[in-house]
Amino acid sequence: MNLVTVSGPPSVGKTSVILKTISSLKNRGLKVGVVKFDCLFTDDDVLYEKAGVMVQKGLSGGLCPDHYFVSNIEEVTQWGLENKFDILISESAGLCNRCSPYIKGIKAVCVIDNLSGIGTPKKIGPMLKSADIVIITKGDIVSQAEREVFASRVHSVNPAATILHVNGLTGQGSFELSTLLFDKNENITTLKGKTLRFSMPAALCSYCLGETRIGESYQMGNVRKIDLGKKEI
Amino acid sequence: MAVLTELDLRHEKINTILTRYPFAETFLTNNGIDVANSRDNSMDDYFKSLDAEHIEDHAIDPEHLLNQFDQFINQMLSFLGEDSKVVESITILPGHDKSGKTENFTEFIIRKNEIVSIVGPTGSGKSRLLGDIEWAAQKDTPTGRSILINEKIPDKKWRYSSSEKLVAQLSQNMNFVMDMSVFEFLELHAESRMVTDSKTIIKRIIEEANNLAGEMFDPDTPITALSGGQSRALMIADTAILSKSPIILIDEIENAGIDRKRALKLLLSEEKIVLIATHDPVLALMGNRRIVIKNGGIIKVIETTEEEKEILTEIEKLDRKVNVMREKLRNGEKLTS
Ligand SMILES: Nc1ncnc2c1ncn2[C@@H]1O[C@H](COP(=O)(O)OP(=O)(O)OP(=O)(O)O)[C@@H](O)[C@H]1O
Ligand SMILES: Nc1nc2c(ncn2[C@@H]2O[C@H](COP(=O)(O)OP(=O)(O)O)[C@@H](O)[C@H]2O)c(=O)[nH]1
Numbered sequence: 001m002n003l004v005t006v007s008g009p010p011s012v013g014k015t016s017v018i019l020k021t022i023s024s025l026k027n028r029g030l031k032v033g034v035v036k037f038d039c040l041f042t043d044d045d046v047l048y049e050k051a052g053v054m055v056q057k058g059l060s061g062g063l064c065p066d067h068y069f070v071s072n073i074e075e076v077t078q079w080g081l082e083n084k085f086d087i088l089i090s091e092s093a094g095l096c097n098r099c100s101p102y103i104k105g106i107k108a109v110c111v112i113d114n115l116s117g118i119g120t121p122k123k124i125g126p127m128l129k130s131a132d133i134v135i136i137t138k139g140d141i142v143s144q145a146e147r148e149v150f151a152s153r154v155h156s157v158n159p160a161a162t163i164l165h166v167n168g169l170t171g172q173g174s175f176e177l178s179t180l181l182f183d184k185n186e187n188i189t190t191l192k193g194k195t196l197r198f199s200m201p202a203a204l205c206s207y208c209l210g211e212t213r214i215g216e217s218y219q220m221g222n223v224r225k226i227d228l229g230k231k232e233i
Numbered sequence: 234m235a236v237l238t239e240l241d242l243r244h245e246k247i248n249t250i251l252t253r254y255p256f257a258e259t260f261l262t263n264n265g266i267d268v269a270n271s272r273d274n275s276m277d278d279y280f281k282s283l284d285a286e287h288i289e290d291h292a293i294d295p296e297h298l299l300n301q302f303d304q305f306i307n308q309m310l311s312f313l314g315e316d317s318k319v320v321e322s323i324t325i326l327p328g329h330d331k332s333g334k335t336e337n338f339t340e341f342i343i344r345k346n347e348i349v350s351i352v353g354p355t356g357s358g359k360s361r362l363l364g365d366i367e368w369a370a371q372k373d374t375p376t377g378r379s380i381l382i383n384e385k386i387p388d389k390k391w392r393y394s395s396s397e398k399l400v401a402q403l404s405q406n407m408n409f410v411m412d413m414s415v416f417e418f419l420e421l422h423a424e425s426r427m428v429t430d431s432k433t434i435i436k437r438i439i440e441e442a443n444n445l446a447g448e449m450f451d452p453d454t455p456i457t458a459l460s461g462g463q464s465r466a467l468m469i470a471d472t473a474i475l476s477k478s479p480i481i482l483i484d485e486i487e488n489a490g491i492d493r494k495r496a497l498k499l500l501l502s503e504e505k506i507v508l509i510a511t512h513d514p515v516l517a518l519m520g521n522r523r524i525v526i527k528n529g530g531i532i533k534v535i536e537t538t539e540e541e542k543e544i545l546t547e548i549e550k551l552d553r554k555v556n557v558m559r560e561k562l563r564n565g566e567k568l569t570s
């Protein structure tokens with residue numbers, strides 16, 4: 001089985017692109033499954049089911065979905081193997097721009113859209129900078145010049161990646177993407193012993209653990225205070 | 234780390250690196266590396282000067298970064314060093330239609346300075362043909378077609394390079410999403426294309442865009458304030474002059490107050506190959522030839538006849554008439570016969 005991790009900010013077109021790509025993979029006779037990781041809510045599982053794709057979803061609740069991802073990906077991989085998928089795709093919403101679910105030796109795809117502004121590639125951390133493939137969506141809404149400028153910004157933060165333009169609505173470019181995802185010589189049986197490409201930050205404060213009350217006495221663990229630049233009067 | 238660059242990026246003074254490779258600054262800035270105060274130090278010194286918290290917050294991995302830096306510099310050097318080899322022609326070799334029947338032609342060659350239109354019903358495979366060309370298909374797409382460039386099997390770079398794409402596409406959309414002036418916008422595009430003489434080029438683009446639109450705008454206008462026709466004109470002029478891609482795809486330029494004939498002429502004057510997928514008779518007939526697609530396959534190629542060219546002149550007259558009426562209605566006037 002092949003495993004591919006797809007990650008990207010909310011609403012960039014991850015599900016749309018994955019669905020279009022799956023239809024090309026299916027045309028090649030490959031069996032595809034999907035696992036969706038999100039925080040509080042997702043409808044994506046319904047979309048995958050409608051398209052006849054076997055899907056699992058995991059909601060992390062108050063935790064960062066990427067942290068939740070690492071804690072569960074081995075189990076999900078075993079589920080994929082039991083179901084004899086040729087390729088298992090994980091979709092996760094990158095929410096904090098700092099964490100990233102990419103694993104060394106597992107294909108990593110980052111999806112971002114042309115609408116997010118040319119400053120965005122600079123702001124997204126390892127999720128973009130350490131991806132193997134970067135998919136840029138929503139090219140239909142911007143001009144050729146905007147597409148070229150955006151792609152060159154992406155290239156400057158991740159020169160090693162293959163950058164592809166895919167339209168999540170029409171599927172333009174999704175066939176091409178599908179050819180990069182499946183490698184028949186790759187055969188994953190477990191993720192045990194593999195490591196993340198980047199460590200995740202220790203974002204463990206009392207609020208991570210369910211605290212709701214406001215005020216310094218309730219704040220424990222890794223707390224950092226804003227610098228408001230107060231000067232002595 | 235595979236060191237390809239001549240300089241030792243880890244130990245060399247940052248100043249020396251930036252002097253040798255001025256474009257390297259973009260890489261550092263976009264990766265959030267502020268070396269303003271460390272120019273006399275090396276990258277190694279810079280990384281050592283960061284505290285653990287900064288490294289954690291910004292997810293800095295020195296080894297990964299140096300590796301990427303090295304790749305970036307090498308890609309830029311090869312990009313700049315290449316005297317952009319002109320694409321003289323593309324050749325389509327037959328594949329099969331949706332029912333597996335082999336396409337009935339031996340080869341179809343399109344040369345630069347040529348316009349070819351593509352017609353066929355919805356779902357017939359027009360976009361797939363354009364996709365085959367863009368991906369430089371080698372019997373590895375659903376149609377089984379192959380594409381040659383300059384009559385040879387194309388370099389893989391056309392698929393994977395972000396700076397050298399075979400195809401530029403004029404979007405359906407008529408508005409810009411970025412918020413800046415026309416000049417700043419073109420400057421940004423020129424910078425991403427590593428153009429050295431950007432002032433002259435920008436001036437030319439604005440002139441050509443004004444010719445196409447008819448309504449003048451100046452360099453300080455915010456791009457989001459341009460009219461539909463002006464935006465379209467700017468997009469076309471910019472793509473013709475600043476985009477490096479030798480092939481331009483047009484998916485239906487609407488009649489947005491621009492001179493379409495002139496727009497195509499401008500594209501051709503920049504030695505482009507122009508492919509238009511359209512249902513509009515004016516655009517379809519502007520091609521020297523048109524490809525007819527049915528059930529996923531190319532069924533024939535028709536040369537535009539003299540008679541059709543005459544008919545085109547007629548349709549264009551009608552078109553102008555309709556445009557005048559549209560303008561009148563827009564301005565609250567009444568139509569008279
Ligand atoms: N020769 C072929 N063999 C198999 N599938 C094909 C072939 N040609 C096209 N297709 C598939 O048929 C579908 C429709 O094709 P396409 O999107 O290119 O149509 P179109 O002519 O662009 O339609 P529209 O006018 O609606 O834009 C696509 O999924 C495409 O991959
Ligand atoms: N115009 C345009 N819209 C797109 C494109 N890709 C996705 N969308 C739309 O963007 C929205 C979010 O897409 P979705 O796939 O759910 O994003 P996700 O949250 O990243 O999975 C949907 O309304 C899609 O139809 C694209 O390439 N162009």
Ligand SMILES: [Mg+2]
Pocket residue numbers: 014015016044091
């Ligand atoms: Mg989704």
Ligand SMILES: [Mg+2]
Pocket residue numbers: 359360361
């Ligand atoms: Mg189409």
Ligand SMILES: [Zn+2]
Pocket residue numbers: 064065066067096097098099
């Ligand atoms: Zn996180």
Ligand SMILES: [Zn+2]
Pocket residue numbers: 203204205206207208209
């Ligand atoms: Zn917390």
